Amino acid sequence: MREILRIAARNLLRYRRRTALASLLIAVGVVSLLLFLAVGGAFKSTMIESITGSMMGHIQVHHRGYVASLDTLPLNLQLKPPQARKIEGELEKTPGIEAYSKRIKFGGMYSNYLETTNIRVNGVMPERELATCPGIADRLIDGPADGPTLRPGEIWLPKLLADGLKVKPGDEGVIIATNNDGSVNGVSLKVTGILESATGPGGRDAYIHFQDAAELLRMEPPEVSEIAVRVAHFGQVHAVHAALAGALAGEVNQKGKPVFEVHTWEKLHPFANVARSVDLVTRFMLVVLVAVVLVAVVNVMMMAVYERTREIGTMAALGTQPSTILGLFVTEGLLLGALGAAAGLVLGLAAVYTMNLVGVSMAFGQNTDLILRPTVTIGQVAVVAGLVMALAVLGSLQPAYRASRLDPIEALRHV
Amino acid sequence: MSLTSAENITKTYTMGEVQVPAIRGVSFQLQAGSFVSFVGPSGSGKTTLLNMLGCLDHPDSGRLTVLDTEVAGLSRRAAAAFRGRHLGFIFQDFNLVPVLTAYENVEYPLLVVQRRPEAERRQRVMELLEAVGMAEHRDKRPGQLSGGQKQRVAVARALVTHPALVLADEPTANLDSVTSQAIVELMKRMRDTLGTTFVFSTHDTHLVEQIETVYHLVDGRIQDGAEGVSSDA
Numbered sequence: 322m323r324e325i326l327r328i329a330a331r332n333l334l335r336y337r338r339r340t341a342l343a344s345l346l347i348a349v350g351v352v353s354l355l356l357f358l359a360v361g362g363a364f365k366s367t368m369i370e371s372i373t374g375s376m377m378g379h380i381q382v383h384h385r386g387y388v389a390s391l392d393t394l395p396l397n398l399q400l401k402p403p404q405a406r407k408i409e410g411e412l413e414k415t416p417g418i419e420a421y422s423k424r425i426k427f428g429g430m431y432s433n434y435l436e437t438t439n440i441r442v443n444g445v446m447p448e449r450e451l452a453t454c455p456g457i458a459d460r461l462i463d464g465p466a467d468g469p470t471l472r473p474g475e476i477w478l479p480k481l482l483a484d485g486l487k488v489k490p491g492d493e494g495v496i497i498a499t500n501n502d503g504s505v506n507g508v509s510l511k512v513t514g515i516l517e518s519a520t521g522p523g524g525r526d527a528y529i530h531f532q533d534a535a536e537l538l539r540m541e542p543p544e545v546s547e548i549a550v551r552v553a554h555f556g557q558v559h560a561v562h563a564a565l566a567g568a569l570a571g572e573v574n575q576k577g578k579p580v581f582e583v584h585t586w587e588k589l590h591p592f593a594n595v596a597r598s599v600d601l602v603t604r605f606m607l608v609v610l611v612a613v614v615l616v617a618v619v620n621v622m623m624m625a626v627y628e629r630t631r632e633i634g635t636m637a638a639l640g641t642q643p644s645t646i647l648g649l650f651v652t653e654g655l656l657l658g659a660l661g662a663a664a665g666l667v668l669g670l671a672a673v674y675t676m677n678l679v680g681v682s683m684a685f686g687q688n689t690d691l692i693l694r695p696t697v698t699i700g701q702v703a704v705v706a707g708l709v710m711a712l713a714v715l716g717s718l719q720p721a722y723r724a725s726r727l728d729p730i731e732a733l734r735h736v
Numbered sequence: 737m738s739l740t741s742a743e744n745i746t747k748t749y750t751m752g753e754v755q756v757p758a759i760r761g762v763s764f765q766l767q768a769g770s771f772v773s774f775v776g777p778s779g780s781g782k783t784t785l786l787n788m789l790g791c792l793d794h795p796d797s798g799r800l801t802v803l804d805t806e807v808a809g810l811s812r813r814a815a816a817a818f819r820g821r822h823l824g825f826i827f828q829d830f831n832l833v834p835v836l837t838a839y840e841n842v843e844y845p846l847l848v849v850q851r852r853p854e855a856e857r858r859q860r861v862m863e864l865l866e867a868v869g870m871a872e873h874r875d876k877r878p879g880q881l882s883g884g885q886k887q888r889v890a891v892a893r894a895l896v897t898h899p900a901l902v903l904a905d906e907p908t909a910n911l912d913s914v915t916s917q918a919i920v921e922l923m924k925r926m927r928d929t930l931g932t933t934f935v936f937s938t939h940d941t942h943l944v945e946q947i948e949t950v951y952h953l954v955d956g957r958i959q960d961g962a963e964g965v966s967s968d969a
Contacts, residue, residue, distance in 0.1 A: 328833070332835055631831065640850075
């Protein structure tokens with residue numbers, strides 16, 4: 322094997338320019354794929370963390386039918402206290418859950434006593450909400466001096482609404498809402514925080530204390546619109562979702578239909594489609610890399626077999642077995658792929674490292690000042706390197722087979 | 737002892753729709769340690785005959801036995817193994833592997849084909865390189881050698897496996913007369929030393945003069961009434 326490697330390596334060096342060009346082509350493909358994996362991955366993870374960490378949570382549990390009516394924030398599809406307790410019991414038992422937060426969500430009117438506008442409100446228990454969506458603290462651009470603390474009688478308003486009504490922290494206002502019985506109630510609240518807008522549903526919601534929401538809607542005892550869940554490790558979202566959905570599936574109504582519905586963030590936020598598009602483009606980049614490697618290797622190896630036909634004939638005449646000739650050319654292809662992959666990985670990883678240090682500025686929807694920190698995993702690097710090598714072997718198989726099947730007499734006659 | 741025997745062998749090539757007979761019923765026997773040449777003009781069938789003796793091709797009819805092995809019955813793999821074990825080749829254009837040094841070219845059959853241990857390889861290769869006067873050029877690649885030097889390396893490569901039979905197709909065709917003379921003397925000396933049988937194809941009259949047994953081929957047949965019998969030149 323060592324001698325085959327040595328001959329293969331020397332043959333690659335024999336046609337330096339061709340080898341360099343083919344390796345460069347492969348390297349460009351590898352660099353492109355690595356950069357896309359790194360930047361696309363960073364974009365996805367940053368956006369997903371922004372969405373799940375600052376407003377949605379990773380998983381949400383609702384009363385069945387609530388999500389279908391999400392736009393109207395229905396108050397007749399709330400989780401009753403025993404139902405909420407049942408869910409909380411399962412959440413406490415399910416492994417992998419870091420935190421959860423009960424929310425009362427409703428629509429109403431907000432007035433600063435001069436102007437009035439419609440508003441969507443989340444009634445939350447601040448400590449639990451911040452544990453479930455810690456990114457809310459980062460969205461608080463003008464908040465209380467003593468940290469992200471939301472007390473009864475206070476409200477955090479979304480920036481667009483605050484700017485529109487010219488409201489600032491310290492101002493007083495009132496929320497008016499209709500409860501499930503049809504009666505209209507109001508509550509006076511002091512603005513203590515302005516929230517930066519976020520992309521997607523819930524990105525322009527106001528936050529008040531859970532107790533204020535329950536009082537405003539005359540809920541005694543309080544009902545719950547949704548329970549948002551944060552898992553300890555993002556990679557476990559689907560496993561935790563499956564476990565939770567399975568545990569709650571047994572709860573059925575009198576018609577035998579499930580009482581609860583459990584969704585991951587992907588089912589609730591349109592960015593999941595963008596994430597899928599990023600994955601699709603990644604696959605497309607992968608196909609381009611496959612084509613680039615195959616074209617480069619097949620081209621070089623076909624040329625090599627053609628130009629070295631007499632040499633192959635000589636080797637065959639000297640008694641070299643067809644399998645050894647096949648091995649020699651496959652090894653050449655493999656080395657060519659390894660050379661291109663190594664060059665591409667070095668250049669690509671250097672570029673990714675530099676971008677990670679510098680940061681890549683980006684705007685998406687309401688998130689106008691995203692800083693991406695591109696990174697690739699060892700697994701991704703191994704997959705790219707392995708793929709290139711496998712493709713190099715695949716690309717060299719046909720020319721190598723042809724070389725091994727050459728008739729020695731014809732090959733020796735080749736000019 | 738008969739090393740090789742041919743009994744009424746024929747070979748016809750098909751070129752498009754035309755049948756071209758290359759060998760038309762040739763019979764001969766080659767003795768071990770002989771120095772034999774097939775001589776004739778272009779198209780007389782010399783190379784075809786050598787290809788069949790070298791198990792690179794097989795006759796359409798007749799019986800060709802090399803070292804007690806029926807050539808026609810060998811598969812592709814078996815023929816390659818047979819060549820690697822028993823035969824040596826010297827080519828008109830030297831056909832050295834360009835990326836290998838003189839040493840590595842000679843070593844190639846022992847290393848890649850016969851997979852001999854390193855110590856044995858080193859000993860045999862150096863013996864042969866010294867015998868052909870190329871030891872001091874052992875680290876040069878073919879591109880750094882003259883035609884005569886390349887052919888010396890090729891002779892060493894053909895002999896390094898200690899083959900019973902060496903087939904040389906026009907070995908001096910690309911060499912000047914002085915170098916040709918030296919190469920022939922070298923091969924004769926190797927024959928005397930190792931007892932290897934050398935079979936040539938040539939139309940070089942100077943070379944023919946030094947061959948011990950000559951078969952004249954014309955239109956695929958052995959001439960001069962010498963068919964099947966060695967005729968000393």
